[in-house]
Amino acid sequence: MSENSFGRLLRVTTWGESHGPAIGCVIDGCPPRLKLSEDDIQPWLEKRRPGQSRFTTQRREPDEVRILSGVFEGQTTGTPISLMIENTNQRSRDYGEIARQYRPGHADIAYDLKYGIRDYRGGGRSSARETAMRVAAGAVARVILRELVGPQLVIRGALTGIGEQSVDRARWDWDEVERNPFFSPDAAMVPLWGEQLDAVRKAGSSIGATLEVVAEGVPAGLGAPVYGKLDAELAGGLMGINGVKAVEIGDGLGVAKLHGQENADPIRPSENPMEPVFLSNHAGGVLGGISTGQPVVARMAIKPTSSILIPVPSLTRDGEAVDVRTRGRHDPCIGIRAVPVAEAMMACILADQLLRNHAQCGWL
Numbered sequence: 001m002s003e004n005s006f007g008r009l010l011r012v013t014t015w016g017e018s019h020g021p022a023i024g025c026v027i028d029g030c031p032p033r034l035k036l037s038e039d040d041i042q043p044w045l046e047k048r049r050p051g052q053s054r055f056t057t058q059r060r061e062p063d064e065v066r067i068l069s070g071v072f073e074g075q076t077t078g079t080p081i082s083l084m085i086e087n088t089n090q091r092s093r094d095y096g097e098i099a100r101q102y103r104p105g106h107a108d109i110a111y112d113l114k115y116g117i118r119d120y121r122g123g124g125r126s127s128a129r130e131t132a133m134r135v136a137a138g139a140v141a142r143v144i145l146r147e148l149v150g151p152q153l154v155i156r157g158a159l160t161g162i163g164e165q166s167v168d169r170a171r172w173d174w175d176e177v178e179r180n181p182f183f184s185p186d187a188a189m190v191p192l193w194g195e196q197l198d199a200v201r202k203a204g205s206s207i208g209a210t211l212e213v214v215a216e217g218v219p220a221g222l223g224a225p226v227y228g229k230l231d232a233e234l235a236g237g238l239m240g241i242n243g244v245k246a247v248e249i250g251d252g253l254g255v256a257k258l259h260g261q262e263n264a265d266p267i268r269p270s271e272n273p274m275e276p277v278f279l280s281n282h283a284g285g286v287l288g289g290i291s292t293g294q295p296v297v298a299r300m301a302i303k304p305t306s307s308i309l310i311p312v313p314s315l316t317r318d319g320e321a322v323d324v325r326t327r328g329r330h331d332p333c334i335g336i337r338a339v340p341v342a343e344a345m346m347a348c349i350l351a352d353q354l355l356r357n358h359a360q361c362g363w364l
């Protein structure tokens, strides 16, 4: 069984556990002769790295990436690109109790039910430490997209809500996302979310969030009917991020409340027949599983951090009832650090679909 890989022509495999010596990934299928160095990857890892503000976990993970293969004299060679990050911040003592207790909301019980064995240190393979490698792979995917499509293809993510407090879309400003510790596109939410998270942390609790990833400048034609649809692959890839419990493309669940004339995006002619003008984007840039040239829009809901100080009833491995409080260093809202991970998944899926489109349709 091989369930640690995704992508067809750009195939990403991740490996490693939270408290093993290292985590890594292998990216197979990257076109040759693209400029690639650690400097293309490291900035994206910095964005995901914990400990950057008081609103994320204070675990210190330097997350220094090394390219082990697939690059020669600064260029990709067309052979598998292997990336590795050493785990330097393991504090196993934080996790001692979870060897015998199932942390509610975590994968502990599911791994034991399935495999009968689990690396309990920091959640092992189920830990979101693995998402660092998705971010690294996403950086390589961005290089491919930049080279093959151009700088007009821009992938950006933002946090759109924490708990009941959502951004006001009228105040959406992409530049603001870079200026605050929440990746909020709405400056007015920053102090409110700060107060909210301070209160949540003080209560020993955590809170859920919504986020959004938008890819602009995506060429028309990515995605293939009927089992390689772009929206289906995005939904699968984004749902595979730890803690994500819902994914919407475009208006998503909102379409249930619309009438046909409201939902159908009107199309108008333009000078370039290959670039029709859409007057709205309820579809989220995908029709029939194929990109239309409109921005590709995906939204996600991510659950509250399961590791909390408030006790929650659970079981020990021996089946005894126990109340579990999870000590250690955890994000009060994992939605924040999920933003760069979601961007990376979007980049990987688009790059894979781009290569597949070129394989079938040529460079149209």
Ligand SMILES: Cc1cc2nc3c(=O)[nH]c(=O)nc-3n(C[C@H](O)[C@H](O)[C@H](O)COP(=O)(O)O)c2cc1C
Residues within 6 Å of the ligand: 057, 105, 106, 107, 123, 126, 127, 128, 131, 241, 242, 243, 244, 303, 305, 306, 307, 329, 330, 331, 334, 337, 338, 341
């Ligand atoms: C970037 C990121 C960081 C995370 N950090 C934590 C954490 O510190 N504590 C925690 O309980 N869950 C954390 N999670 C979520 C868990 O990894 C996840 O809930 C758990 O593995 C169970 O998987 P599931 O929620 O997808 O079912 C994080 C998720 C992401 C995306």
